[in-house]
Amino acid sequence: MPEILLLTESELRACVRLDRCAIDLIADGFAALETDAVVMPPVLGMELPAVNGEVDVKTAYLPQLDTFTIKISPGFFDNPAKGLPSLNGLMVTFAADTGLLRAILLDNGYLTDLRTAAAGGVAARHLAPRDTRVAGVIGCGVQAELQLRALQLERDLERAYVWARNPESAGRFAERQTHALDLEVCVAPGIETLVAESQVVLTTTPAKSPLVRSEWLHPGLHITAMGADSPEKNELDPHILTAADRVVTDRVSQSMERGELRAALAQGVIDSTFRPDEIGAICSGAVSGRESDAEITVCDLTGTGVQDTVIAEHAIRIALQNQAGKTLST
């Protein structure tokens, strides 16, 4: 039995971070997802209302990679009151040719954060206006920071606005990120102002009802909505999907069940024949990205197993180069 590589969160943090290489790899993964050779089953989702929890399992098989990964993400939302994190989880990686266990990545959600932000970077690369100088981020959690970083890797930002339900948290975020991102980050007085002032808006919340209204759209705006990833979440007014010039998702079928398309379907704003482009079709060159400065574009990201398989293989490759981690013999 071959050895199994065991990597902890701190070892993984030392190995991989959000950079253009990570964005490139995720873009390649999305492009591969458009081919028949990639197998990505629907998410296994287990809702646990009795304990205010949920567990998602995602995976995908890319024949061009050496491994495939199964990612397990528990979210238990009463944990913070117990002094524990809501989100954690791990990735389990297998050899693509034999199915044998190769690695266990005890990342506590770090790699999920990273691959999620990298997908935002892919969206920004192809859909944000080329001259984007001002961005607005809604929410002030880990993804608010990482999505802003991903956008910075793709565009030269001069200023960012932040809005969050808790103004004090937004203020702390603005202060912290002004230093961390070397960028002027200000708290917006409201979401309408934030949208009006921004060329790119990043929604990064677990909202269950829309935060951004259709009437606030303006020429040249790009929105990346990455918060909704389960059937109860919804960040965008569904009419945004019909008002925008262009809607793109990471996976149409998944967005119909767990993303912004789900809410729009439920409200009858779109029907099941609604067929936005998938971002992989843009990455592969099959369809174009943003076509004009004035276009209004929206990208709904729900998070795919392809990203998990790609980021895990990337992390393992670097860990092996760095001789990080322990090996287990079973």
Next chain:
Amino acid sequence: MPEILLLTESELRACVRLDRCAIDLIADGFAALETDAVVMPPVLGMELPAVNGEVDVKTAYLPQLDTFTIKISPGFFDNPAKGLPSLNGLMVTFAADTGLLRAILLDNGYLTDLRTAAAGGVAARHLAPRDTRVAGVIGCGVQAELQLRALQLERDLERAYVWARNPESAGRFAERQTHALDLEVCVAPGIETLVAESQVVLTTTPAKSPLVRSEWLHPGLHITAMGADSPEKNELDPHILTAADRVVTDRVSQSMERGELRAALAQGVIDSTFRPDEIGAICSGAVSGRESDAEITVCDLTGTGVQDTVIAEHAIRIALQNQAGKTLST
């Protein structure tokens, strides 16, 4: 972050084995599955025809337990030609109240084998004729042995017949099990004879077309069909499901998609209104088991996440008592 218990296959083999305690626990799990409080999502199945492989992920949440487990089972059927096992896999166990990772069970499928056999023991307990003396097993793999052992734990066998596609393998199985099970095990000349001579028939193969014909049924026969667990597999002539006095499954919805009910549905022998009992309803006492010596009964087992969660918690409890395994701090 609390510690994580890591258990290897050999440590797990030393801790847990197929016994009446395991059968009792699986029976309790099936009974719980009949209540609303248990959450068991559909199996995540990833078919990988390009590499002759498949991966199944199963889980279930039982509020009465301290943990829940996600079980990952890869099957790569070209592995034997490379000197590697087809089946392997692991179980990942989380705290039921916080979703935090508690244990990683590197069992290479051992616990799956065990909980699958224990389910056969539950079926035997409630459905095999009380005076069962002769059993027939079709197939000669790990489950052929374990299902026979499970039946022996529930009934006083005097003799067993085995039939397998490869007569030499069947002969070796008969010789080996005659010693191992302290039971006269003979190779049957064909499946028809095996069925005719047996009060209980255990089908344990990955057959893709029926092995047991409806016209071979006889009064008092019980069949446990545990081989089919994915949409291409089928061991029983679908007419057996309508000819038998009683059909029981581990989970009706799963058997409709991955078990013997699927093939019968596909051939129009039953329709989607066909509603056999679930074995949990028998375990909980809601419905009766075998009602007469002459009844013909069939139990289709597809393997459920409840069994995985139950067996993992059992294994961890014993491992902790025995101070087995390593603990990881992350």
